[in-house]
Each structure stands twice: as structure tokens, then as C-alpha cells.
Amino acid sequence: MGAASRRAAPAPAWRSSCLALCLLPVALPLLLLCLPLLCVVVAFARFRRRRRRLLVTAAKSRSCCPGERSLHEAEGHRAALLHKYLEDQMELVAGDAVAVDPTPSSQRSHPHQKQQ
CATH class of the missing domain: 1.20.5 (Single alpha-helices involved in coiled-coils or other helix-helix interfaces)
Structure with missing residues (x-):
């Protein structure tokens, strides 16, 4: 077996x-x-x-x-911030121009006018 x-x-x-x-x-x-x-x-x-x-x-x-805003509100907020930023920049540029040239614009001679 x-x-x-x-x-x-x-x-x-x-x-x-x-x-x-x-x-x-x-x-x-x-x-x-x-x-x-x-x-x-x-x-x-x-x-x-x-x-x-x-x-x-x-x-x-x-x-x-x-407090998240909707997409439309967020875009409006961004546009407002950009507008404020640009206004601030314009004020800075205008302030620098006045600091460099203290004569008023009415007394400045233009290239088209003859100087006296």
C-alpha cells in the first residue's frame, strides 16, 4: 500500500x-x-x-x-481699493512735484510764451 x-x-x-x-x-x-x-x-x-x-x-x-463676500462684492471692493491706491499715488506725485518746483503754475513760463 x-x-x-x-x-x-x-x-x-x-x-x-x-x-x-x-x-x-x-x-x-x-x-x-x-x-x-x-x-x-x-x-x-x-x-x-x-x-x-x-x-x-x-x-x-x-x-x-x-464674513466672506460674494464675488460681485469682492470685485467692487478690489476696484475701490485700486482707486484709493491710485489717488494716494497721485497725491504723492503731486507732492513731489510741488517740493521740487515751488513756483506756482501761474508764474511758470510755458514754452509757447515769451519770457519777459
Whole structure:
């Protein structure tokens, strides 16, 4: 009996390898047909994860600034700041011009006029 049991062990390994070789032509095309579907599922999962992260980030940024203005108000505020900045710059330039040339503009000679 010892010889019969030693011989019975290799038979299932041979059968399983033969079965794998026979099923390979069927299993390989099925696997290849499933790959595009798997790629679509992975792409969809990544898209949803990225979208969820963006929504969470946007919600956090909105919640950190409770006095946040609307887009239109923010643009108006920027325009007002720019206008104020330009007025300040004009005052500085005008102040520098007066400091350099203390004569009033009415007494300045124009290139078109003859000097007396």
C-alpha cells in the first residue's frame, strides 16, 4: 500500500496543470474583456474621490471666513481699493512735484510764451 499511496499523489498535480492549460484559452479572453470595465471603474472611483476632496476643501475654505463676500462684492471692493491706491499715488506725485518746483503754475513760463 505504501507504493500505491506514493503514486497517487502526483496524479492530482498532473491533472490540475492539465486543467489549467485547458482553461487558459477561455480564462485569458474573459480576463482581457474585463480589463476595460475595470479601468472605467478605477477612473470613476478616482474622479469621485478627487471631486469629494475638492468639495471638502471648498467647504473648509468657506467656513474659515464667515464674513466672506460674494464675488460681485469682492470685485467692487478690489476696484475701490485700486482707486484709493491710485489717488494716494497721485497725491504723492503731486507732492513731489510741488517740493521740487515751488513756483506756482501761474508764474511758470510755458514754452509757447515769451519770457519777459
